[in-house]
Amino acid sequence: MKSLSGYILLIIVLLLSASCGEEWKNAAEAGTKPLIFPDYRDVVIPSGIAPLNFRLEDEPRLTVAVMEGSSETLTLKGKKGIIISPRKWKKLIDDNRGGSLKVSLYAAYNEGWKKYEPFSITISSDPIDPWIVYRLIAPGYETWSKMGIYQRELSSFRQETIVDNRLLPGACMNCHSFQANSPDNMMFHIRGNLGGTMLVMDGEAVKLNTKTDETISNCVYPYWHPSEDYIAFSVNNIQQVFHSVKDKRIEVFDSKSDIVVFDIRNNRLVSTSRLMREDSFETFPCFSPDGRKLFFCSASAGKQPDDYDRIKYSLCSIDFDPATGRFGSLIDTLVSADRTGKSVSFPRISPDGTTLVFTLSDYGNFSIWHREADLYRIDMKTGIYQPIDVINSPETESYHSWSSNSRWMIFSSRRIDGLYTHPFIAHMDESGTFSKPFMLPQKHPGFYDSCLRSFNIPEFISSKLGTDGLDMLKIIGSPAKDINFVLSD
Amino acid sequence: MDKEKLIRNTELLFTGIFFSGIFVFFMFFYNSHLHFAEQFQLFLLTGDYFASMIAPPGGFNGWVGEFLTQFYYLSVAGPLIIVGLLLAIQLLTRRMLAVVNPDPKLFPLSFLPSLLAGMILCNEFYPLSSITGFVIAMFAGLKYMRIAGQSARFTAGIVLIPLVYWLAGASYLSLLLIIFVYESLLGRSSVKAERVSKAGKGTFSLCLYFTALIVLSAGIPLLVRQFIIRQPIILTYITEYYYNLRTALPGAVFLLFILPPVLMIIVKLTVIAEKHMKRALVLQAGMIALLAFFGFRSFANFEAEQIMTYDYLVRHERWKDVIKYAEKKPPRNYLSLSMLNLSLAKTGELGNSMFKYNQHGVNGLFLAFNREYVTALMGSEILYHLSLTNACQEYAFESIQTIPDMGQSVRALKRLAETNLINGQYKVSEKYLRLLENTLFYRKWAKTAMTFLGDEEKINNHPDWGEKRKFSVRGDYFFHIKNIEAVLNRMVKENPGNRIAFEYLMAFYMINKDLRNFENLIPVMEKMQYRIVPVSYQEAIMYIIGLSSDNPARDAPSYIGRETMARMQAYADIYTSRPDAELRLAEKFGGTYWYYLHFVDAELSQVEETRDNTGST
Structure with missing residues (x-):
């Protein structure tokens, strides 16, 4: 009995997370670039920089960020903003040094999910003082x-x-x-x-x-x-x-x-x-x-x-x-x-x-x-x-x-x-x-x-x-x- | 009644009287001190704030202290919290002493730490965390003493010292003393020694254990200083949140720290025969009562309480209550007097009643910023209501910067949110409002204020902020409180409707006995459309007319009341005919401008300020 209820709970959790995980993919196009703080849209950064954590200015219920590099993609979710794992960030920008990241943001509002126009983050090959x-x-x-x-x-x-x-x-x-x-x-x-x-x-x-x-x-x-x-x-x-x-x-x-x-x-x-x-x-x-x-x-x-x-x-x-x-x-x-x-x-x-x-x-x-x-x-x-x-x-x-x-x-x-x-x-x-x-x-x-x-x-x-x-x-x-x-x- | 029951009832009665007394004291005689403490902190109910607070040693205790202090906002909550904490201290002490000597006849001694803690809280430089930290150490001490096995106790000691240091800060020193004294007393007691023996001694010798504790207690703060927080060595040990002045030693708190171990020794050595029970109880109770009387008299500052009461009432714009309070407790210094004068101005009574109170020069009208946080905050109130928004902002900001514990002030931050809103600096205002939204008692206000951001029409229609905008300074100049006369003249010229500025300017001239400039303002006053011209203005005008007329009543303008004329005649009769005129006039005419002109020294013609006017670059 105990194990049955455990399985049911697990299934509910999986279903919930699956639905939450998929919903943003069907977001409606916002037709604008997102307003984020700090404003990291279309900036040029050095590879030796800490994760560019940010939040959407209009504080949606949930934000999903998809960061696409040349060979890998980071998908991140956050309620109070996007907090990027330092390890994953380092790998992403090291791999894309001299190139750029395409960042797409999806945000959940009361009226549903919105997808904003993507912006880029260019990773310069010029080093910076540490x-x-x-x-x-x-x-x-x-x-x-x-x-x-x-x-x-x-x-x-x-x-x-x-x-x-x-x-x-x-x-x-x-x-x-x-x-x-x-x-x-x-x-x-x-x-x-x-x-x-x-x-x-x-x-x-x-x-x-x-x-x-x-x-x-x-x-x-x-x-x-x-x-x-x-x-x-x-x-x-x-x-x-x-x-x-x-x-x-x-x-x-x-x-x-x-x-x-x-x-x-x-x-x-x-x-x-x-x-x-x-x-x-x-x-x-x-x-x-x-x-x-x-x-x-x-x-x-x-x-x-x-x-x-x-x-x-x-x-x-x-x-x-x-x-x-x-x-x-x-x-x-x-x-x-x-x-x-x-x-x-x-x-x-x-x-x-x-x-x-x-x-x-x-x-x-x-x-x-x-x-x-x-x-x-x-x-x-x-x-x-x-x-x-x-x-x-x-x-x-x-x-x-x-x-x-x-x-x-x-x-x-x-x-x-x-x-x-x-x-x-x-x-x-x-x-x-x-x-x-x-x-x-x-x-x-x-x-x-x-x-x-x-x-x-x-x-x-x-x-x-x-x-x-x-x-x-x-x-x-x-x-x-x-x-x-x-x-x- | 058997003796046990008698002691129990006496203890209950004693406890009731003691804590009722504490409650009454902080509720009815010292409540403004609690409001004062509440306004000079910014406690945020956020995880980030908690995380930032608990990072340094003693930070958890600081967080607890601030958490409880925020409830001082409610007049009744502060005394209740203090009673709760002092009761906790008494109960912990009682139990600790009972471990050492279970004789109930010594129970009054357990009130001593609570009594001292209560006295400490009378001083505004001791935050509530100085007491909560002590409670944490006492709790740890009691838990320690209740561990029967020696090795378990020794292990607990090794764990508790750093733990209490990190959670509560300096009070770990009290715990250390409790452990030393308890173990020493235990070593002396044959009965206990037997118990220790049964529990299995052997891993540590007492000597080794004490050495380990001393090394821990001395070493951990040094490691913190070397690797985590760069700070003076004294601060490393006494930590923050025990005394707001970081450069001074909190002597009373150290006394509190040593009190429990000292009491443990006393009760251990004290034996009271049954036949002396009543005498012993009376003696102890009498001693507590005497200590309470002299202690509170020595620690409490009722002059400061009075200033804080004026300030509290002004902060909440309870202008009429300020005037009522002044009837009972007339101002005894510039701070209180300036708050009273502001209240008179806000109720339209400055021109009528200011000379009913002892005026001592213009420092009773304006407060200069002398690199000190209280006058800056109180001074900002005056500047705010004069519609000198930038100057008010400067004072509020400086108040925060000069808070002794280098913290924030929720009241000053609220004022800064307002001044920036009035000045149209919405982003800065929003920054402050977002912080205030994370407080318990200012959240609602901040949420409402947020709806004003960027809404020009809404702000302009706000009864307070709209008025400040209406009377705002248009032509730029450099503000300095020393030039307040010129500032007020400009304000009156720019905004003839700013009646408070006008009345402050009139008051400035009258207090300085500058009747020439007062006279120059009479045409402005006549345009002000006073229904009844304020009494002291009438008195001053009559005096001016009297200087050049042998019949002032005949030459008086129509707005001078008959009563003023009659009073002037009566005043003049005494003034010109009696050698003891000052004494006689003081009784009947002490509140008139004539009496002020003739018999009171105008101490200063300029606001006094000492400041180093070089900028922070």
């Missing part, structure tokens, strides 16, 4: 709660803490930077009681006091020289104010700013009067891949905050001699604010030197709070610049950085909700053409819905960072080492 580093912090005003700098493995969902304010209560960490995507050479600033600039080279950490009598502030926005010898910084007097109208929140601007270069071996800041002018603001330095040119943003100085929306930055460059640490005598203007009527920030040149991407906004330099901010690329051969339409959105696109092979760019965008910045990765081919970006995949499609922190300053690194805050704890707690300043004119 880890990224970002800061997580709420997009707040003056104070901060839980925050830290983290590293994330791109091929999985593993995120590890490098340093956070659980380990360093009350502290704020920012502006992490790496030398040529190398995890061996890293720096970041700490604000608060333990304040200082942490420089970690080959596992050896040192804490620096980067404020000198000759400079207006501690070092702020960094860019590491392609060699291990220099880091360019801006020094800024930063102010923050809060808008009153509904479309704007925060304005961050400089009332003074200059550029200096930290000569690591000689423990000194070097600069030139051409980068420390009273009548102009210089910020956001960036070295060329050969290390012989320093790009930066420059604007005529104004009275702040009165002139906050009239100050517009041009993209400029000056020669730099790594052997002597001296600067050239001329400043070139690559993108003139007078011509664009807009303002440049965050210049970042690809390691192969072909493309420079910058952020363009209506005014000022802190484009992170500017909804109109978009990414532009300059072809370094022709000097022609244009917006990267495939990447931009109606919301803010701002910070961006390159993979070590120049084929991938990661950038932060507020396109999802207008406030929280999220990391997106875009492929650039050899001709400099970008593809539609994809959002950093997460284990659960709903991750970003409940995440109340922004992803700031996403940076690629070529392997996992071996050092973390705990290893540096003693140095962080010790007094910062002073540095000198030299004007190289």
